[in-house]
Amino acid sequence: MDILNNLFPNIYNALNDFFHGLLRGANLRPDAESFIVSLIMGLIVVVFLVAISPFLMLSLTWVERKVVARIQNRLGPNRVGPWGIFQIFADMIKMLTKEDIVPANADRWVHFLAPVVTMIPITLILAVIPWGRGMAPADLNIGVLYVIALSSLGTVGIFMAGWGSNNKFALIGGMRAVAQIISYEVPQVLAIVAIVLLAGSLSLVDIVKLQGGWAGFRWFLFAIPVGPIAFVVYMISAIAEVNRTPFDLPEGESEIVAGHHTEYSGMKWGLFYMAEYLNLFVVCAIAATLFLGGWQGPLLPPWIWFFVKTLLLILIAMWVRGTFPRIRMDQLMKFAWQVLVPVALVNIVLTGLALPIFKAIGLI
Amino acid sequence: MLDRYGLIGLFAIVAIIFPLIPLLLARFLRPRKPNRSKMETYECGLEFEDFPVEAQQVWVQFRIQYYIFALMFVVFDIEVVFLYPWAVAYNSLGLYALVEMIIFLVILVMALAYAWRKGQLEWV
């Protein structure tokens, strides 16, 4: 058990020592040696995290298809491999071998850059997530703000896709998506303010640490009443921010074909798809970190706890998708500005008032 | 400082290269047989070139509504920038900090209320 608990930090330390030993023979200056080692170790961490993201995304698509199929009383993918598990590789091959069609009227450069620009900020957020005890690749003082700032860049790629395609459906879908994302970003960040108030820190590592002990009852989710309110507001806005049903108007196929990726095919479309699922993973991982105590938990190794909590939230998002119909554009905007924003603002004031009480009972 | 943001910098470089790899890989695997109707802008039911010229114009003028929402977003985003450092420091400050923040919030809620009252929060 202990081996599993510290599996990744131990591997990291072992590799670190290995490279130090390897370079000692070369008789470099001490600062040069430690620089080269930290560069190699940094590259290993970064490439590992970036390389698992396609697999995360592909397995999430499979889980989603299975879960939604069960909710809708279907079987879902079941032909390729046991329970259709190899469907994910079939999908990958398909995306790689499809022809890449760029409309003659499109703005070639913007059209090409849009999927790339969409992927970059989401990938960068992976750098600050505390994946387990001592497993945050970078523990920043401004962790929460870093996440918010980067996720606000999601609009840029979507707008570029909508505009660069030179297609009515794409442009309308892109504009709608941007309007929706910026509207739901406001309640989302306001909900997080309540957590920052409770934690008194912007570092994600500190926020997780503060939620330890009391068999899970120190999770900020249980800081009644402000924690649950913030959590619900956050989850609703997060689902809206990743454009999922019931907030998937930007790609509502019954009116605007596929929204901003109408004119995309092959791997470029695959990148949008990947960004969407990676984004879902990231918002749920941040929710698990902020509200559900991150990697804190008994018995199981911390990093497994982190994935269990994240997967649970993802399953809730899929359940929502399988259950609710798509809402209308006016309902969407009204809900963000007239319900979620006022609730989140009141919640901030409530948290400010409740903080001395939480302190008195030792919750914080 | 440098070690943490050095890692972020490394991450940024890898994050830029990473989406290009599958695109490059696909370049060698995919077929490439362009023809005229394939390269056309997608339309429902009709050929795009059959449209009258003015209807082929895609980059149309959008409504002011979008701009109002973007402006509301900017206002609340700036508010959030003030809220975060306040929230971090609040633990060590007294109740006066809460009162000052409530004044700040009330002024901004007036903006929200004004937009609400004037019907600008409705999507028509």
Added chain:
Amino acid sequence: MSIDLVLTYVAFFVLAAITIIGGLLVAFVRNIMHAALALMMAFMGVAGIYLLLEAEFIAAVQVLIYVGAIAVLILFAIMLTRGLMTRTLPPENNQWLAAGGLALLLFVALVYIAVTTHWPVGTQALAGTDLIPKIGTELVTTYVLPFEVASILLLTALIGAIVIARE
């Protein structure tokens, strides 16, 4: 020279190049939407330079406000302007001489100030001190008046925009 310092220099020149190229593209590109996208690139470069100056909070704010919000506002403003999208306008008009002269004057003034100001250079790095609680404390104590006035400014801006939009 230590490796850290070399790396900082390299990072600075890369970021400065991103900022300057972005700025030049904004000024000289013919398509206004490309100019807006290049502006975002310049903003990102500036955010990186803030990070090099160890002003991480300002860097995050730069990304959040300028790239995430102001740039979207600019894009929407372009989209609601009639006919702006269809033409590729020449980036200069008959006022280019006056504008260029003013820009040059501003540049000279900035360089003059930067060179002649005595910059207080600390001998120790600020590393380790978390400045965000300090910003928060200053905001509600020393700078409470500007802080509240800022919200009135935001209120005025929004009301003004709504009034203009309704006409």
